[in-house]
Amino acid sequence: MKKIKWTILTLAILSSIGGAFATRPHALVSGLYYFNGEGYLPAGTLGITYVCETSSNICTYTYSGGVYTPYQIQSNYTPILLTPTTKPAPKKDK
């Protein structure tokens, strides 16, 4: 009984460790870039200078050998300062 239990658990542990290593992303050689409609510019730091909002666009690209490859997909590049807030602007008293 214990043999079956530990066989199942060992398989679970090994597959999760193996899966994590197998799907490990390659380290980025260069920084990330975003497309502003005219050209590619350095993206900055995610969560600090920009956020990737869910959309059908491409948020950032990697650059290698003269080619820009989509990196953070299905999202939109949004600089932090331009991120809309939920709080409405206070109304001015007449």
Next chain:
Amino acid sequence: MSKKQVMLECIVALLIMLFLYASISKFLDFKTFIDQMNNQPLPNSWTPFLVWAIPGLEIAISLSLLFEYTRLLGLYASLILMILFTVYTGIILLHFFPYIPCSCGGVIQKLTWTQHLILNLSYVSLSLLGIILQRRHYTNQIFITNKHNLV
């Protein structure tokens, strides 16, 4: 080994797979994980705490699920953690935050927020089922022990 016990072991194995895979993936690409945490619509001051607390908790739950004495505790902890993840995903989908962050990076993160919600709800159900089966298993063990003592 009864069918229910095999089912319990499979549920525990699925939970361990999820938590262990998720935590190891985070540690293997820690910089991206920090960036992803900063990308969430939560205060960035929480990031230094959350980047250690979340994978640490996931590993602790995985370890507690392995051993019989701590398994029920681990199942309750996984239920609570999965409910918290589900609530967060629900809040995101209800547009409670100023923006919907992308769920980009990693394999699980390739899912959309709706797919995340379905996955989380499935794991909430699995944790609940695991708790029910584990409690029954304990009750049966106590019953068998008492029966032996009486004989």
